[in-house]
Amino acid sequence: MRSIFLFVNRLFPCLIGVTVLTSLWSIPGFGASAAEAPGKPSSSLPKTPYELRRSLYEEIGLLTQIPWHWLAAIDQYERTITPRQAQIPDNNNKLIGIRFKEPIWAGPLNPNPSDTNPATIALFGGIGKDATADAAADPYNDRDALYTMAAYLLHFGYSDDDIRIALWRYYQNDSSVERIRQFSKIYRTFDRIDLSDSAFPLPVKSTYTYRDTWGDRRGWGGLRTHEGTDLFAPYGVPVRSVCYGIVETKGWNPYGGWRIGIRDLNNRYHYYAHLQGFEKNINIGDTVTPGQTVGWVGSSGYGPPGTQGRFPPHLHYGIYKDTGTREWAFNPFPLLKQWERAERTKQTKKGAS
Numbered sequence: 001m002r003s004i005f006l007f008v009n010r011l012f013p014c015l016i017g018v019t020v021l022t023s024l025w026s027i028p029g030f031g032a033s034a035a036e037a038p039g040k041p042s043s044s045l046p047k048t049p050y051e052l053r054r055s056l057y058e059e060i061g062l063l064t065q066i067p068w069h070w071l072a073a074i075d076q077y078e079r080t081i082t083p084r085q086a087q088i089p090d091n092n093n094k095l096i097g098i099r100f101k102e103p104i105w106a107g108p109l110n111p112n113p114s115d116t117n118p119a120t121i122a123l124f125g126g127i128g129k130d131a132t133a134d135a136a137a138d139p140y141n142d143r144d145a146l147y148t149m150a151a152y153l154l155h156f157g158y159s160d161d162d163i164r165i166a167l168w169r170y171y172q173n174d175s176s177v178e179r180i181r182q183f184s185k186i187y188r189t190f191d192r193i194d195l196s197d198s199a200f201p202l203p204v205k206s207t208y209t210y211r212d213t214w215g216d217r218r219g220w221g222g223l224r225t226h227e228g229t230d231l232f233a234p235y236g237v238p239v240r241s242v243c244y245g246i247v248e249t250k251g252w253n254p255y256g257g258w259r260i261g262i263r264d265l266n267n268r269y270h271y272y273a274h275l276q277g278f279e280k281n282i283n284i285g286d287t288v289t290p291g292q293t294v295g296w297v298g299s300s301g302y303g304p305p306g307t308q309g310r311f312p313p314h315l316h317y318g319i320y321k322d323t324g325t326r327e328w329a330f331n332p333f334p335l336l337k338q339w340e341r342a343e344r345t346k347q348t349k350k351g352a353s
Contacts, residue, residue: 049095056143064154066154069184071149078098081324100139106121107124116128118135156169228316231315232313239295245265245270245287256301257273258277258298259301267324270317271316271320272295272316273315299313
């Protein structure tokens with residue numbers, strides 16, 4: 001009896017919302033291209049893809065009671081798992097990056113894998129929904145795709161724990177659930193989705209030098225190649241986050257010494273090693289901003305906790321990409337040069353003004 005009550009309690013507001021939005025969408029001008037009220041300047045309309053996506057997250061969130069930042073996090077995570085994206089035809093007009101496999105959308109036993117009929121999709125156990133009242137559940141339609149994902153989450157409940165359970169059932173991958181949780185916290189903390197700013201990991205006015213050391217040989221702990229760039233600087237030079245992100249790891253590593261790892265919204269892991277110490281207010285799970293100090297240049301590592309001075313002080317900076325199935329390192333040197341130039345240009349313009 002309790003389960004029936006919970007089901008009805010969750011389904012009722014959803015049905016009411018569908019009815020309301022269906023009525024509104026039938027009004028000319030409502031939706032993504034809603035007309036402005038007479039006399040209202042058109043500049044108030046969303047302009048950028050970020051603004052349009054945020055508006056859609058909030059719209060579907062209001063309908064389903066799934067917080068917008070969870071929807072944004074799922075959408076962004078799907079954007080970062082390129083192997084699955086590569087299976088879908090490009091559409092530059094799409095706002096939403098969520099992709100569904102045909103058996104999930106249309107139903108595992110559906111004889112028509114590309115089915116868009118809501119009735120037969122439901123009959124064969126698919127999750128595809130029609131959110132635009134056009135009698136088609138289209139996985140390439142932004143509203144249909146986002147509403148379908150939100151409706152799937154809603155089946156499990158509203159709380160953060162319920163959503164994490166739903167995500168595990170959908171992806172069946174602990175790493176995917178954790179990435180989406182991290183992204184959700186970043187979006188919730190900063191209350192915006194245009195979080196693409198960057199910074200150089202050291203203050204550009206400080207003393208430092210670096211070159212491309214990707215692939216150089218390293219011998220301590222066994223012969224291996226160097227997965228990163230070494231930026232040599234005096235002890236105590238601030239080490240800064242290069243991005244908006246969340247602290248994923250912090251502590252001692254025999255190779256990297258005192259190190260900290262930050263995950264960004266592009267599903268990249270930024271690795272800062274050989275630190276002298278950490279900023280005292282930085283902890284695992286904290287969100288960070290570009291240019292925020294997270295530690296200081298040192299020479300820790302190559303031994304048990306506390307080992308120092310086995311090499312000149314420097315920051316080892318590495319970057320790793322998570323594709324949803326594996327994580328791999330790539331050369332950070334081009335990005336470092338790009339961030340350095342951008343920050344120097346910004347400072348020059350600021351000084352000129």
